[in-house]
Amino acid sequence: MNIVENTRIMTDQDLAGLGLQCVAYVKRIQIGGANAYSIHAADGTEIAIMDNRDIAFATIREHDMEAVSAH
Numbered sequence: 001m002n003i004v005e006n007t008r009i010m011t012d013q014d015l016a017g018l019g020l021q022c023v024a025y026v027k028r029i030q031i032g033g034a035n036a037y038s039i040h041a042a043d044g045t046e047i048a049i050m051d052n053r054d055i056a057f058a059t060i061r062e063h064d065m066e067a068v069s070a071h
Contacts, residue, residue: 021041022065023066024041024068025042025068026039026053028053036049036051037049037050037051037052039056039059
């Protein structure tokens with residue numbers, strides 16, 4: 001059995017059912033040559049941009065979400 005054949009696309013409702021509406025990730029980005037940290041919902045929607053990584057994670061936790069880091 002091929003795993004790829006049995007893989008399906010998960011909808012927003014599927015992700016919500018897994019509790020992923022409570023997950024956000026932080027990704028380092030460059031803005032004007034300076035590091036910044038974008039906060040994204042589990043579905044990839046950008047929520048906010050912060051100057052400081054620690055503040056980005058604190059902001060996620062402050063909103064009762066689980067923070068994860070993206071590379």
